[in-house]
Amino acid sequence: MSDSKIFRPSPSPSQVGINVTDGKKPFDLQLPRRDFLKLTAVVGGATLLASCGAGGGSGGGGITLQSNLSDAVPKKALADLVSKYTSATKNAVNISTIDHNTFQINLANYLNSNHPPDVLTWFAGNRVRFFAGKGLLADISDAFNSVSGYTPVLKNLASLNGKQYIMPMTYYWWAVFYRKDTWTKYGYQAPKDWDGFIALCKQMQKDGLTPIAFADADGWPAGGWFDFINMRLNGYDFHIRLMAGQESFQDPKVTKVFDTWKEVLPYCSKNATALKWQDAVTPLVQGKAGMYMLGAFLVQATPDLKQDDFDFFPFPTIDPSVPMATEAPTDGWIVSSRASNISKAKDFTKYAVAAANAVPYATETGGVLAVNAEAPAPTDPFVAKGAQLLKDSAALSQFFDRDSSPAFSQNALGSIQGFLNNPSDIGSVTKQLDDFMKQAADA
Amino acid sequence: MADITLPRATEQSVAKTRRSLGPRQLKRALLHVILATIAIAWMIPLVSAIYTSVRTFADGTANGPWSFPPHSFTLQNFVDAWTDGGFSGYFLNTFLVVIPAVILMLLLSSMTAFVLSRYRFRGSRLLLMLFIAGLLLPFQVLLIPVYRLSNFLNIYDTLGSLVAIHVAFELGFCTFVLHNFMRTIPKDLTDAAAVDGASVFRIWWQVVLPLCRPALAALATLEFTWKWNDYLWVITLIQSTNNATVTLGLSGLRGEFVTNWNLITAASLLAAVPTVIVYLVLQRQFLGGLFVGSNK
Numbered sequence: 209m210s211d212s213k214i215f216r217p218s219p220s221p222s223q224v225g226i227n228v229t230d231g232k233k234p235f236d237l238q239l240p241r242r243d244f245l246k247l248t249a250v251v252g253g254a255t256l257l258a259s260c261g262a263g264g265g266s267g268g269g270g271i272t273l274q275s276n277l278s279d280a281v282p283k284k285a286l287a288d289l290v291s292k293y294t295s296a297t298k299n300a301v302n303i304s305t306i307d308h309n310t311f312q313i314n315l316a317n318y319l320n321s322n323h324p325p326d327v328l329t330w331f332a333g334n335r336v337r338f339f340a341g342k343g344l345l346a347d348i349s350d351a352f353n354s355v356s357g358y359t360p361v362l363k364n365l366a367s368l369n370g371k372q373y374i375m376p377m378t379y380y381w382w383a384v385f386y387r388k389d390t391w392t393k394y395g396y397q398a399p400k401d402w403d404g405f406i407a408l409c410k411q412m413q414k415d416g417l418t419p420i421a422f423a424d425a426d427g428w429p430a431g432g433w434f435d436f437i438n439m440r441l442n443g444y445d446f447h448i449r450l451m452a453g454q455e456s457f458q459d460p461k462v463t464k465v466f467d468t469w470k471e472v473l474p475y476c477s478k479n480a481t482a483l484k485w486q487d488a489v490t491p492l493v494q495g496k497a498g499m500y501m502l503g504a505f506l507v508q509a510t511p512d513l514k515q516d517d518f519d520f521f522p523f524p525t526i527d528p529s530v531p532m533a534t535e536a537p538t539d540g541w542i543v544s545s546r547a548s549n550i551s552k553a554k555d556f557t558k559y560a561v562a563a564a565n566a567v568p569y570a571t572e573t574g575g576v577l578a579v580n581a582e583a584p585a586p587t588d589p590f591v592a593k594g595a596q597l598l599k600d601s602a603a604l605s606q607f608f609d610r611d612s613s614p615a616f617s618q619n620a621l622g623s624i625q626g627f628l629n630n631p632s633d634i635g636s637v638t639k640q641l642d643d644f645m646k647q648a649a650d651a
Numbered sequence: 652m653a654d655i656t657l658p659r660a661t662e663q664s665v666a667k668t669r670r671s672l673g674p675r676q677l678k679r680a681l682l683h684v685i686l687a688t689i690a691i692a693w694m695i696p697l698v699s700a701i702y703t704s705v706r707t708f709a710d711g712t713a714n715g716p717w718s719f720p721p722h723s724f725t726l727q728n729f730v731d732a733w734t735d736g737g738f739s740g741y742f743l744n745t746f747l748v749v750i751p752a753v754i755l756m757l758l759l760s761s762m763t764a765f766v767l768s769r770y771r772f773r774g775s776r777l778l779l780m781l782f783i784a785g786l787l788l789p790f791q792v793l794l795i796p797v798y799r800l801s802n803f804l805n806i807y808d809t810l811g812s813l814v815a816i817h818v819a820f821e822l823g824f825c826t827f828v829l830h831n832f833m834r835t836i837p838k839d840l841t842d843a844a845a846v847d848g849a850s851v852f853r854i855w856w857q858v859v860l861p862l863c864r865p866a867l868a869a870l871a872t873l874e875f876t877w878k879w880n881d882y883l884w885v886i887t888l889i890q891s892t893n894n895a896t897v898t899l900g901l902s903g904l905r906g907e908f909v910t911n912w913n914l915i916t917a918a919s920l921l922a923a924v925p926t927v928i929v930y931l932v933l934q935r936q937f938l939g940g941l942f943v944g945s946n947k
Binding site: 272274276277278279280281302303304305306307308309310313314317318320321322323325486505508509511512 | 709802911
């Protein structure tokens with residue numbers, strides 16, 4: 209034993225007793241202390257054993273389902289679907305709901321783990337191809353092809369190298385939404401083309417409204433604007449090639465997209481990049497904003513209003529020679545390639561996407577449509593109008609991030625935020641976008 | 652605590668010079684204004700959370716979060732959080748993680764700290780350095796290795812994996828604190844025990860550990876709070892809601908489209924209760940423990 213540098217010379221034990229233990233001699237504490245320590249050791253040991261045991265038993269006979277549907281309404285719709293499935297097939301399904309963003313960040317973790325969940329919610333298009341390409345998803349072509357009512361478009365969205373990796377279930381539409389009451393009050397009419405749209409914005413501004421509710425703190429809402437203007441100006445095919453890295457963002461055609469966008473920015477909510485999209489719903493509901501270009505999920509954010517309090521019109525035509533394309537992000541089910549229960553998992557997804565089950569689910573959720581072509585036309589006028597819009601569209605895009613790669617879209621949406629804050633500098637934004645596309649391709 | 656004792660001291664000194672209207676009274680008034688402002692500022696988040704938690708979602712969206720008087724009063728948010736939100740299960744899971752983790756980390760680190768502070772052997776310094784160096788490592792760099800390791804050990808998505816990482820990760824910090832505290836315990840005590848024939852293990856258990864009560868209590872309070880509020884390790888190591896802790900459960904209440912803030916604040920308040928209780932129970936030791944090593 210060596211000497212302690214701090215305690216030389218050492219104080220006497222009695223002095224120390226007073227200092228350290230409030231006047232009691234240290235050894236007075238011994239017995240109760242010992243009992244206490246024993247007790248804690250026993251309690252701790254017991255809970256530790258319990259905690260080790262608690263985790264292991266999840267792999268039983270049932271299907272584990274990892275869901276990103278953290279909103280109350282879709283969550284309940286899924287729970288209802290699952291309980292219907294369980295009572296029909298006696299297969300238990302164990303749902304784990306993770307909040308949407310955390311789910312998205314952690315999906316790779318879930319799929320890479322030793323005991324991945326069997327079935328997971330995910331997005332069709334490039335977002336599913338990314339994980340399929342890494343070998344993390346089960347090839348579910350047989351299940352896919354056994355579903356009647358899947359169109360070739362859906363098959364394309366689910367495919368990588370001719371195999372299918374997602375069972376599409378629902379989609380929804382993007383459009384310009386407005387509150388009927390507000391429009392009746394001021395006597396507005398839905399514009400047909402871009403000039404009419406601008407004229408309407410001017411009129412709303414004159415009436416003291418914020419013409420376009422807009423919020424882009426999360427980056428993605430601006431993606432919708434870019435997609436639509438690009439598809440209206442340059443067409444769906446150019447847009448898809450651009451998002452796939454086969455065209456240049458420095459093409460004058462893309463510069464024109466930003467120039468056109470600039471025309472409406474003065475009519476949008478101020479400080480949009482500081483607002484969450486929900487924040488911009490409030491003025492729309494209160495009748496202080498005229499319209500909101502967003503997905504149909506907007507109606508889910510307004511629990512006090514019914515979806516029929518809203519109406520919408522398609523994003524206005526800019527070049528009449530370009531056929532109409534609409535954003536229709538498609539969601540569905542993926543199966544982990546190392547799921548313990550692949551056949552049961554496929555069985556569940558087949559059940560879920562059948563028109564008879566997907567339609568009640570979509571109706572309960574609200575603002576979404578079953579993708580299955582055999583689904584009967586929706587009875588709700590709002591949803592029926594949305595279904596008609598999608599039917600009238602010459603092409604359906606997924607969305608900015610779903611039509612490109614994850615690595616690209618995250619950076620790209622950031623530089624578009626830069627454009628919103630400083631709309632004059634289009635040149636550097638388009639150059640950045642090209643750089644990000646190159647980086648994403650190299651990665 | 653300081654908030655209360657400070658003005659009292661001033662009060663006494665002011666009483667002596669009551670007659671002379673002077674800068675002292677002004678000073679006192681100023682002090683009260685500043686203290687009151689700070690106290691109110693600290694209370695705003697808590698009060699607003701409580702206020703939000705007893706209102707309905709519809710009330711909040713229709714009338715704004717700050718409308719007063721409230722158009723609704725309900726305790727349903729708490730009931731919903733506990734039952735539909737699944738918080739009864741999350742609470743149990745969190746206790747199953749935090750209690751063994753805190754006890755284990757205190758037991759193990761007190762052993763290490765005891766040996767490192769009492770005995771010198773080849774490499775003992777290096778060992779201590781190693782523990783302290785561990786504190787400097789940003790834990791973000793460990794996320795992926797730990798995730799992989801948990802899969803390799805086949806404990807991914809179990810509460811045991813959380814206990815293991817918490818214990819391993821906090822060992823450095825606890826050892827460091829306890830080591831510093833144990834160095835203040837005079838060698839004579841342990842030497843005397845050794846002369847009486849106590850084994851090393853017995854000296855640790857019966858002599859040193861009882862003396863470390865303030866430090867252990869302070870650490871237990873801190874670690875309990877930290878581990879209770881941990882979110883990053885939970886999302887890294889847990890995937891099913893069966894094994895979720897309160898923080899993961901809280902985030903699961905956040906919707907993609909609609910977030911029921913009234914429900915979330917109610918759940919957050921529930922989630923804060925255990926840490927408040929632990930703090931109140933161990934408060935005395937905690938305050939004592941804060942002065943650990945402040946004087947020699």
